[in-house]
Amino acid sequence: MSNRLTALQKVLLSFLLLAFIGPFLPLALASVSFRWGWPDLLPSIWWWEKREAARLPLAWDYVLDPVSRLLPALQNTVLIAALVTVIALVLSIPAARILARQKFRGKNAAELYFALPLIVPEIATGIGMFLIFLQFGVQGSLFTVVLAHLVPILPYMIRMLTSVYQELDGGMLDQADLLGASKMQRFRYVELPLILPGILAASLFSVLISTNVFLLTFYMGQGQVETLATLLFAKVSSGGALDPVAAAFTLIITLPGIFFLGLTARSLKDDVFAGGLDKG
Amino acid sequence: MSGLRLQNGVTVFDGGGQIGPVSLDIPDGQMMALLGPSGSGKTTTLRMIAGLAPLQSGQLYFGAREVTALSGQARNVGMVFQNYGLFPHMTAEENITFGLRMKGQPKSEQREHLAWILEMTRLGGLEKRFPKELSGGQKQRVALARTLITEPDVLLLDEPLSSLDANLREDMALFIKDLQREFNITTIFVTHDQEEAMMLADQVTVMADGAVLQQGLPPEIFDRPLSAKVAEFMGAANIFTGRIQGINLQTPFGNFEALNTEGAEAGKGTLWMVRPEHIRLFREGDKGPGAVIKSARYHGGFIQYEIEAHGFVLKTRQNSDVSFQQGEHVSFQIAPQHFWSFPEQDH
Missing domain, CATH: 3.40.50.300 (P-loop containing nucleotide triphosphate hydrolases)
Incomplete structure (x- = not known):
């Protein structure tokens, strides 16, 4: 096998890269523009040309100014994503374990049942949950947002971890038993390290979904819980197309995902995985 | 322990x-x-x-x-x-x-x-x-x-x-x-x-x-082996139905003198076996019943021959110092103690 790409493969790869980076280019340009109207290929007036003259902070100046409320929104986004992911993992790991390894009556029905939230539109779930929370008077808190985010995330999480568990060699666990490991030791030293790559991948999905969910955040948060998604939505719906601030927010909203992706990619590298985990 | x-x-x-x-x-x-x-x-x-x-x-x-x-x-x-x-x-x-x-x-x-x-x-x-x-x-x-x-x-x-x-x-x-x-x-x-x-x-x-x-x-x-099943699994044994008649064992490939008749009942057809290495082949045609070499396969230390006698094919295993050609007429011998009647006859 050759490690060189053929000319055709290079062209295809370039297209692929372009397709992934493509959407980011106009965003990056728009975020540093002052005026960018049709049919100009590039902004006609740049942000820095107007920076001194403007009375209000523009573009990135606005974004980084406390008035944009970026920092609290970013904090909320990260906190919610982290809470949702941890809770989803705690609920999904045992569920996936059973679904993958045990046979029981109604297993198919259970699997379908866990996938149901994916079929119901988010807006219906959102309104329904809102009405329930309203009755209990707990609407508009971080906690209700976290609960709401679990709705679209749990189905994915359970599904991904189930296939992770299906791949896991059961003989390895039997072996740990026979060698004298207790159930907790078996989980800590054998099972967890073996499913860790799957857990990281599922967590990545969870973080991505959580940072991007607008409707549920909006309903449950009651405007009291601001995340990057609600902040962005407010900007996009109030301003014209490709408002520099909205463009900047869009770029920032991708940061938690990219950060987590970088983190997991490092841990998933073979040598780190093989060498760094079990030092118990 | x-x-x-x-x-x-x-x-x-x-x-x-x-x-x-x-x-x-x-x-x-x-x-x-x-x-x-x-x-x-x-x-x-x-x-x-x-x-x-x-x-x-x-x-x-x-x-x-x-x-x-x-x-x-x-x-x-x-x-x-x-x-x-x-x-x-x-x-x-x-x-x-x-x-x-x-x-x-x-x-x-x-x-x-x-x-x-x-x-x-x-x-x-x-x-x-x-x-x-x-x-x-x-x-x-x-x-x-x-x-x-x-x-x-x-x-x-x-x-x-x-x-x-x-x-x-x-x-x-x-x-x-x-x-x-x-x-x-x-x-x-x-x-x-x-x-x-x-x-x-x-x-x-x-x-x-x-x-x-x-x-x-x-x-x-x-x-x-207790049964034909075990014998089959233990390697290439020849398994056949034989009948004790007087002091002779009647087989599809000729009549022989046989020991180990515990599993057999006189006059009744029962399952027997003889291992390939216990069948000796001779170039001369008068040392025992006659047969024709059907195929020969070289295995290193030995040669595996399939021989046909009275239409019945037997597997045999011979030292490689004497070799026979396909189609060659030979005679063969089986010592009485090398016939084995299965104690368990269900097959």
Whole structure:
């Protein structure tokens, strides 16, 4: 096998890269523009040309100014994503374990049942949950947002971890038993390290979904819980197309995902995985 | 250390099938081969002894200790899986000391044990390698070391040689045999290869369709199989229907003088066998019944001929110093003691 790409493969790869980076280019340009109207290929007036003259902070100046409320929104986004992911993992790991390894009556029905939230539109779930929370008077808190985010995330999480568990060699666990490991030791030293790559991948999905969910955040948060998604939505719906601030927010909203992706990619590298985990 | 006795062990497996009742009896420190075709229930029997498949009925004893109701862990049994089951995220050393670490043995004792087992299994210098950096034979030795270091009463090996290259098999077989003798540990290993079973085992148990067909010493199983099924599984025996008439045995390929008539009833057709190596061929046409060479296959030390006599094809095995051509007319002899009548006639 050759490690060189053929000319055709290079062209295809370039297209692929372009397709992934493509959407980011106009965003990056728009975020540093002052005026960018049709049919100009590039902004006609740049942000820095107007920076001194403007009375209000523009573009990135606005974004980084406390008035944009970026920092609290970013904090909320990260906190919610982290809470949702941890809770989803705690609920999904045992569920996936059973679904993958045990046979029981109604297993198919259970699997379908866990996938149901994916079929119901988010807006219906959102309104329904809102009405329930309203009755209990707990609407508009971080906690209700976290609960709401679990709705679209749990189905994915359970599904991904189930296939992770299906791949896991059961003989390895039997072996740990026979060698004298207790159930907790078996989980800590054998099972967890073996499913860790799957857990990281599922967590990545969870973080991505959580940072991007607008409707549920909006309903449950009651405007009291601001995340990057609600902040962005407010900007996009109030301003014209490709408002520099909205463009900047869009770029920032991708940061938690990219950060987590970088983190997991490092841990998933073979040598780190093989060498760094079990030092118990 | 202790012997092993399984009495009428029955277990069920996922598909709803049943294995057993299986009875095994292995004296202390001996090695038994569980021999049978795939799907005969060998591995399930092993899992039953290891506590991985629950005993639905029957009793299991390690020495005088009844372990029927105990978990695999409490039985103190070691098992090496067919794919070795090494933990991929641990080094060879971490794999080997796993059992000691889980028990919380002091580090200094762990090191002592490790040094000792590394020497026994000739793994020195490979401690820091991960399983993916080890060859098949090395993985096998790490798996053996990992199990033996916990000092189990009984050692179970599932197809220990099947994943190895042909040229490594014999070395590994001898290595396992030596190790087993040195530890003097009661051992059962599963195999579908009768040569492997003969080479390694003190005793052989032949299984088929979830039941034991015969248990005995290798020569017993080989020369005096209870049934045609066992004989077929033990290699290329010639099996035929014979009839005792006076002092003669009437066979489809001629009349012979025969001993070993225990399973046979005079005048009634019963199943018999004669092994290929017990048929002697002669170039001269007058030493016995005549036959024609149908095919010849060279096997290294010997040649395998198929001969046809009265329309019946017999497999024979001859030294390679005299060779016959296809189509050549020969005569053959079978000594009376080499006819074997199966005590169990169901076929």
